[in-house]
Amino acid sequence: MTPAPVTNVVIVGGGTAGWMAAAALAHVMGKLPGFSVTLVESEAIGTVGVGEATIPQIIGYNRMLGIDEMEFMRETRATYKLGIEFVDWLRPGHSYVHPFGSYGLDMLGIDFQHFWIRGSAIGDETPVDAYSIAAMAGKAGKFDWPRPNTKSPMAKLAYAFQFDAARYARFLRARAEADGVTRVEGRVVEVEQNGESGVVTGIKLDSGQTIEGELFIDCSGFRSLLLGQALEVPFKDWSDWLPCDSAVAVPCTLGGKHEPLTRSTARPAGWQWRIPLQHRLGNGHVFSSQHMSREDATDLLLANLDGQPLADPNQLSFTAGHRARAWEKNVVALGLAAGFLEPLESTSIHLVQSGIARLLSLFPDTSFGATEIARFNEETDREYADIRDFLVLHYNASERDDSEFWRYCRNLELPEGLREKLEMFRSSGRIFRENNELFTEASWLAVMSGQGVHPERYHPVAGLLDEAETLERLRHIREVIAHTVEQLPTQDAFLQQRGGAVPPGERLST
CATH class of the missing domain: 3.50.50.60 (FAD/NAD(P)-binding domain)
Known part of the structure; x- marks a missing residue:
């Protein structure tokens, strides 16, 4: 029997990473029957926003979403690079x-x-x-x-x-919400997991609300609430090679x-x-x-x-490196939740973008196949090492x-x-x-x-x-x-x- 497709995606954290993921998933996957994307973020938690410069691959992401370049330039106060x-x-x-x-x-x-x-x-x-x-x-x-x-x-x-990263996140938020993404205001106070498998089943907010999902995308920044804290995926420390912290x-x-x-x-x-x-x-x-x-x-x-x-x-403050696995069980981390390499070559936003593209290419069904997860992690590891x-x-x-x-x-x-x-x-x-x-x-x-x-x-x-x-x-x-x-x-x-x-x-x- 063919496993059911994943249709309930929950993104934890907004900012550039969260809204890039939300906009892309809604645009590419949104026509699947019953497909939904919920993004949870708290206005009380600021975003890092160190990445305002990009590399040419960002053009492909914007074009995929059908973004008009001049509208984008005006709305994000962008210049060319x-x-x-x-x-x-x-x-x-x-x-x-x-x-x-x-x-x-x-x-x-x-x-x-x-x-x-x-x-x-x-x-x-x-x-x-x-x-x-x-x-x-x-x-x-x-x-x-x-x-x-x-x-x-x-x-x-x-x-x-x-561009102004905060404006870019707001720009993408408007497009994502127009494509059906639901935004929930709140701070995560507990991550609920299956007692046997450890799979994340839901997140509890400070309001008392619990949001359940099948696939969780961790865009919680350096805190790495789901991948790092809940699933305890270790961090590979590269500070010996990159001592800026x-x-x-x-x-x-x-x-x-x-x-x-x-x-x-x-x-x-x-x-x-x-x-x-x-x-x-x-x-x-x-x-x-x-x-x-x-x-x-x-x-x-x-x-x-x-x-x-x-x-x-x-x-x-930060440590150069990345999580040993960017995809663990039913959690995929993007952006700072997955790792950090200083923005010397403007790769921070690109790593978000490439993670999204990789996820779309290997998008799971509810069986969460080990082969696809291993491929995602192998490609992610190689990309981090190449940039390092x-x-x-x-x-x-x-x-x-x-x-x-x-x-x-x-x-x-x-x-x-x-x-x-x-x-x-x-x-x-x-x-x-x-x-x-x-x-x-x-x-x-x-x-x-x-x-x-x-x-x-x-x-x-x-x-x-x-x-x-x-x-x-x-x-x-x-x-x-x-x-x-x-x-x-x-x-x-x-x-x-x-x-x-x-x-x-x-x-x-x-």
Whole structure:
């Protein structure tokens, strides 16, 4: 007999994770007979909201829901994002961009980076940024939509968004409720479980109401009420590799450059983020409490704002890592309830999105098949580890030795996957994307080259062009990209022209 489908889903916690899950489930699964989604959240419990910057995969999520991009830009006060600028990471005074999209032009059947590496070997020291349309447009404050299937450099552009996470959650809430999601106000005081199997059967609220369900999605943040507390799934601690365990965040009025880039500036015991939105700047300082006091970290952040603070600093504590299993019995955790990796590469919201996509792909019936659960957990574990390795690269591949924190990071014992990637790139300039991992070859090239990792050799085919032709081709690619950037509108002009700009009176500037 075929098990009955799951039709009663309960989401514990709102915020970005909860409402992303609710909106997606209602949109994709809502036509199943009797299907219902109930989301429980308490206005008295705040959300963390450290993730205001995203990566290009968010476009696919928004399109799946049929979201109009300009409406989304206005409602969430969003700006475009073409990459992340890393300042002072290699050494003080140095910067580079990790752009979205790809570099240059593949030639003679091999990857572009080999010709760039050869150019460096014969005297052309142009940074790889110059071969990225996203990096150059970002630094120029320009933006336009990509032009796929053309010979323009704009065919190689990719983009994401920077938005107000609280507004995004409200935006999704409206869509989810329109699709039939029921929101219940309340604080969970007890998790009810089957005495024999341990399966969660319901949650009791402070009002006395009990909400029963078949599938529970834990979006309760760091508390991890269902997965961590009730089901006691252990936490994998990665703080040896990622020692930052604290953050302080504060919004401020607009000031400084208004580029379509997130900025990460290295500090003595961590780094500072700067996220330009249409109406304000998002700022934060991620740091290691073993190497800097909370008071000093806050003072350092406030002394390096481009505008006037709009709120009191918000203090956060965390441990890098994730739950040993993101899906246990009939509970799936998303967002901070599943794990936390600092937002250095803007992956927090993506991990929510990928968890939702994985759940939709493996959506259970009431038998909760062990095979599907194991697959979900295996893919989740791999994704966390891949992102961890990419983050560790930033800290380890640095010339900085000006503080105890940076000396610790430079001497880390690297995870095996990261060590192999570095050895391969140093040896031959080659980059391999394993198991369809999140970060592409272009991303690894951006950060390895930006952090001063230099290959000893390049692909032999890159040597088939003589030196003069190699240098001429590289110059031509740079010139075409620079000319294309000159023709693009500024980000502000693009938003005005397309209807995505917020009214001038809603912009807060110094």
